[in-house]
Amino acid sequence: MDDLKVIEIKKSVFADNETDANNLRKELKDKGIFLLNLMSSPGSGKTTTLIRTLDLIKEKVRVAVMEADIDSDVDARKIKDATGVESIQLHTGGMCHLDAEMTRQGLDNLDLEETDLVILENVGNLVCPAEFDTGSVRNAMILSVPEGDDKPLKYPLMFSICDVVVINKMDVAPYFDFDLEKCKEYIRMRNPEAKVIPICAKTGEGVEAFAQWLLDEVAAWKVSE
Amino acid sequence: MDDLKVIEIKKSVFADNETDANNLRKELKDKGIFLLNLMSSPGSGKTTTLIRTLDLIKEKVRVAVMEADIDSDVDARKIKDATGVESIQLHTGGMCHLDAEMTRQGLDNLDLEETDLVILENVGNLVCPAEFDTGSVRNAMILSVPEGDDKPLKYPLMFSICDVVVINKMDVAPYFDFDLEKCKEYIRMRNPEAKVIPICAKTGEGVEAFAQWLLDEVAAWKVSE
Numbered sequence: 001m002d003d004l005k006v007i008e009i010k011k012s013v014f015a016d017n018e019t020d021a022n023n024l025r026k027e028l029k030d031k032g033i034f035l036l037n038l039m040s041s042p043g044s045g046k047t048t049t050l051i052r053t054l055d056l057i058k059e060k061v062r063v064a065v066m067e068a069d070i071d072s073d074v075d076a077r078k079i080k081d082a083t084g085v086e087s088i089q090l091h092t093g094g095m096c097h098l099d100a101e102m103t104r105q106g107l108d109n110l111d112l113e114e115t116d117l118v119i120l121e122n123v124g125n126l127v128c129p130a131e132f133d134t135g136s137v138r139n140a141m142i143l144s145v146p147e148g149d150d151k152p153l154k155y156p157l158m159f160s161i162c163d164v165v166v167i168n169k170m171d172v173a174p175y176f177d178f179d180l181e182k183c184k185e186y187i188r189m190r191n192p193e194a195k196v197i198p199i200c201a202k203t204g205e206g207v208e209a210f211a212q213w214l215l216d217e218v219a220a221w222k223v224s225e
Numbered sequence: 226m227d228d229l230k231v232i233e234i235k236k237s238v239f240a241d242n243e244t245d246a247n248n249l250r251k252e253l254k255d256k257g258i259f260l261l262n263l264m265s266s267p268g269s270g271k272t273t274t275l276i277r278t279l280d281l282i283k284e285k286v287r288v289a290v291m292e293a294d295i296d297s298d299v300d301a302r303k304i305k306d307a308t309g310v311e312s313i314q315l316h317t318g319g320m321c322h323l324d325a326e327m328t329r330q331g332l333d334n335l336d337l338e339e340t341d342l343v344i345l346e347n348v349g350n351l352v353c354p355a356e357f358d359t360g361s362v363r364n365a366m367i368l369s370v371p372e373g374d375d376k377p378l379k380y381p382l383m384f385s386i387c388d389v390v391v392i393n394k395m396d397v398a399p400y401f402d403f404d405l406e407k408c409k410e411y412i413r414m415r416n417p418e419a420k421v422i423p424i425c426a427k428t429g430e431g432v433e434a435f436a437q438w439l440l441d442e443v444a445a446w447k448v449s450e
Contacts, residue, residue, distance in 0.1 A: 070381070
């Protein structure tokens with residue numbers, strides 16, 4: 001086969017994830033590395049969105065990707081092939097989320113000297129990943145139109161912890177009963193500060209707004225105390 | 226408000242879920258009650274599929290519904306209003322799955338004397354619910370076209386434990402790169418015995434095949450030893 005790195009993630013031994021996540025965030029800050037935690041349901045278009053985003057940012061920032069999945073390695077391979085960006089696959093072996101220690105196991109397999117930004121694509125799941133701080137600087141999520149505009153009502157924690165909600169598959173909105181204004185209102189109920197960015201990853205429409213948000217966040221964080 | 230029953234589910238105290246699930250299955254068998262565990266991702270159309278199915282079976286079998294959700298009660302209300310079928314809401318309080326003891330807490334709030342079939346709509350999640358036997362006689366899942374045909378590769382356990390895979394939103398297949406034959410092949414890799422039923426819950430197309438499968442399973446199980 002080829003040289004794709006596939007890391008089998010081990011269960012964490014630390015009981016206090018919150019402390020561990022804060023420590024990891026501090027370590028990454030000292031190294032000048034911004035970690036983005038990207039979450040969503042299965043099939044919302046995380047990987048396609050990521051490929052589009054990487055194409056827009058890879059000349060401007062040194063970026064690497066960690067793809068978490070229960071079993072397969074299709075996503076890391078797809079990203080590496082499509083963008084040339086360093087991508088490794090994290091196998092969770094059935095575990096439904098990543099915590100800070102599991103994230104660290106992935107980071108240990110990246111060349112951090114050459115990296116400003118690491119994007120972690122978390123396990124496809126709107127429940128468990130929301131409960132575990134990965135040590136990321138920012139949390140982003142993708143909600144896709146076919147999932148429905150009522151998801152912020154049903155998965156409150158996920159929406160409340162995300163700094164940005166990308167709404168994908170806007171091109172098929174006419175075929176679904178998806179009300180963008182209603183969805184924004186529900187998101188605001190959970191999280192008045194969250195930025196909402198409608199996109200269509202398939203065509204690339206709107207992705208530049210997400211890419212710009214990410215570049216701005218990385219730049220602001222680099223100069224922060 | 227109205228009389229919708231909302232049950233706050235407590236964390237299980239039993240360590241051995243497998244034994245507990247087998248006990249629950251036996252108790253339900255003694256009472257002549259068939260439990261179906263219905264799982265899927267968020268937004269795959271579980272509730273709409275259920276409403277269509279209930280309309281087709283409610284005159285033929287005495288059925289009740291338990292809607293598990295982290296927080297809201299929109300689904301149980303929707304089902305009760307649309308079909309008149311007894312529906313209760315189970316709040317998991319952030320928990321990402323139901324085990325047998327949690328299922329039992331829901332069953333205790335139904336009028337089981339008047340019921341042949343209980344359908345449990347599990348939490349929207351392709352990971353954790355697959356790991357916990359609820360005590361059900363059969364497991365069903367819904368995969369929707371927009372989620373992609375590769376999901377059996379990424380969520381192997383879920384597909385391997387399901388007796389039937391309903392593929393919903395077939396009406397939008399032309400707008401997505403969804404290959405039904407490829408999807409069936411991936412499902413067979415995980416579970417050669419699984420029945421695959423393509424439907425469109427929005428229009429009702431194909432739902433009668435799922436309803437018939439369910440009626441046949443209930444009838445066969447009633448006369449089984």
